[in-house]
Structure formats: C-alpha cells, structure tokens
Amino acid sequence: MREQFKAQQQQGNSKGFWRPYADQYEAHFPHYLRLESAADRVTTHQLVMVPGLLQTPDYRRSVIRIDEPELSAVDLERRIELTTRRQARLDQPNFQLTVLLSEAVLRHQPAPPEVMAAQLSWLATSGERENFSIRVVPFRVGPHQGLTVQSFTLLEFPPLDRGLVEPPVVYVEGASNTAVYHERADVVDRYRTTISALTAVALSEQASRDLVLQCAKEYAA
Template structure:
C-alpha cells in the first residue's frame, strides 16, 4: 500500500493518539513494533499517519500499551473505521489545506464553542459579510477566489444551522462594530445574528467593552469537542492560516479560558438586546 502523501487532520490525530498511548505506557517505538510483529518503520509510519491502522490493530496496540480507557479506545476505533470522504474534499486543490481542515474539524465535532474578537464567527456570517471579509485580504484576491471562499464558508454552516451540532459563540463587542462591507452589510449581519440566536442549538453571548477583563482577547478560537474529552481540539485563527492544538495542557488551559468567558459574557437575552441596540446604531448612519 502506498504511503499517504497528505494525511488529513483526522488521520494525523489518530496517529498522534497512538503515539501518546505508547509514550504513556513507557514504550519505545521499536519495542512496541516488536510486540506487534511489525517493523519499527511501520510503527513510525502509523504514528505519522503515513499508513492507516485497522480497528483490530488499534485494539492490539491499546492492549500492548495496557490502555484501560475504553471510551477513548472505542472513539479511536471509530476514527480508524472512517472511510467516507467529507464534502470539503471536492475543494481540495482549489482551496488551501487550512480551509479543508477547519471544515473537517467542525463536521466531526460533537459540540462547537467559538470566541471571536475581530469579526462575526464564520459559521454565522451572511454571504455579503463573508465576501467583504475576504475582500479586505491583502494582496487582494481575484473575484473568483472570493466567491469560492464565500461559498465554502456558507456550506460549512449547514451542520450548525440544521442543529446537528450544538454551537455556542462568544462574540466581543469589537466584532459587532467592525464594518466589513459598510454599514448596510453590517446591519444585515447583525439582523442575521439575531435570527440565529433564536434557533435551536445555537447560543450567542456578547462580551461588551465594559467587561474589565477578557480572557483570550486578540484571538479567534474554536473549541471543538470530540466524543471523549481526550479528543477535544483547539483551533486558532492566525494571519498565516489555522493552527490546531490538542496537547492535554493546551486543552486544559482553554477549558479555563472558555469557563471565564461564560462567567463574563451577557446572558443570551441580554446579548440579543445588545446586538439589537448596535444594529439600530448602525442603521442610523445610513437611514
């Protein structure tokens, strides 16, 4: 079987969890390989996701590593059993890998919690607003690229809009007031936020300027919960693209950050009132 040239985010995560399982057992790669009856090179390729691992082999690895965390083992077996390609794969070669991996992460999550400070979360953006966000990139993107990225972003929203994945967004007041595309586009976006806040499975909480501290400020973060806590993932937006974190220390840190956000943000009803007031202020600039 040929080696994978570009393992997906999920495939890499599975390899990472195999490595963690081995390291927690205090085993070296060569030592575990001998126990499994494979070469050290194969062991390395499994952990780097260059080759796949069958559900049966995964259970053998767990047994050899004395892993007694059955919920984690079952979740990893499910990952190893995945064969169906996601809808985002048809964009491979058209969009950068970051776009595809964010969509993959979101679609496999059991719950999504997002914190944004500079713009409305992508999963809640209108087409006009999303196009304006992409239009402000420098160097400028060709119109066709903007259209493709916008269509991709709207497609990503289906799982959240259909209530298939519970979704919570903490949105800083700065993001509500930043104008992408002008006041009319922003007013339309704020109206769409109000509508979304009434949908089943969607919770929108505002963090106003008046809050004295804002944990995680300056970062747009997504906390994607997996089927078990060990498979949670943090995704951070940066200028160069998307970063992903899954180390236990990173997950623990960001659980605290989001817990603090929960204690600081306005209630859902208070947030709706706040968004409505901002929208009315924006409308006054052009009516």
C-alpha cells in the same frame, strides 16, 4: 482510535464537500473542516470577526476583499459556496454551537453599514435557535482572560463505537494564514478555563441579542 475517527468523519462530512474548492483555501484548512464536520459541539471565542459559520454571504464577500481585492468574481463566489456548505452543519439537530463574541466584533466594520446591519440582524435571529448560544462580552467588564488569548475554537466530538471518545481539539488561527491545533489535555483544559471565565463576564443571551440588535439599528440609521 484515530482510524475509526477518520472513518466516522467521512460518513458525516458529505465525503469531503470542501475538496472541489481546494484551490480556494490555505493548506491547513481542510484539517479544520474535517474536524468541524465531525464535531457535535463547537465553542468559539472571537475578538474581531463574526465566525465563519455565522457569516452572511455579503459579510463574507467583504471580509475576503480586504486581503484579496483583485480576486476574480468566480473565485469569490466559489468561496461563498464553500461557506454556505459549511453552514449546512447548523441545521443538524445534534450540533451545538456556543459563540462568545467580544463587543469589538459588533463595532468593527469590515463591511459597509448596510451589510453590517444585515449581518448583525441575522446574528440576533440565529441566537434564538435552541442549538445556538450567542453571548457578547462587553467592553465595560474590564480585565478578563479573553483579552490575553487569541480568537480560538474548541471542537468536541461524539462517542465512537464501543464507547471510545475522540479527544477535543482547540483550533487557533495565526497570522499569515497559519494555524495551530492543540490536542494535549492540559492545554485544552486551559482553554476550557478561559471559556468559563468568558462565560462569567458575558452578557446573558437576551442581553446579548438586545446589544446586537441595537448595533444593527445604528448601522441601518
């Protein structure tokens, strides 16, 4: 089944669009990009940053500059190109994206105020798309399971031929550009439990959109 899954990935990932950018990312990241390209449902919980699939170019530039202030303008723009090519996935009608954001994502400022305003305005607009669900977990909810786990992404895949199903994968990015991929069913189930707990305390989509727009206006003031 693994071989069949790899074949399906190659059909749906534009033959590895990330390969020309191999000098621009860590060794573990191509595996994630293959999974993301094959997934038909992605659920991500983020504590600090807007997820890559929803980052505007200027926000992305600012984030990259935090760790690599001396990166050349050419390499910086190549990384933006890679992000843009990833985001083409968002326009595919069979792709579902669920985003659970800590309010801290809105309050942290990895970019200048004008960039934050534009990023959050775009985030609010994106939340209106039918295949997106963007919800914010506000500070005021108190203790919840999202506080005791790192940011993570659950990737789920469409059926393969003959009704076979590729198991879901949880991606957790660690420190120093490392990553862990969880495939054991019991571990994935624990993350599903966390997603349920986060969903229970998150604002509704409309209330989340209102808070995101409020923060955008504060940055623009």
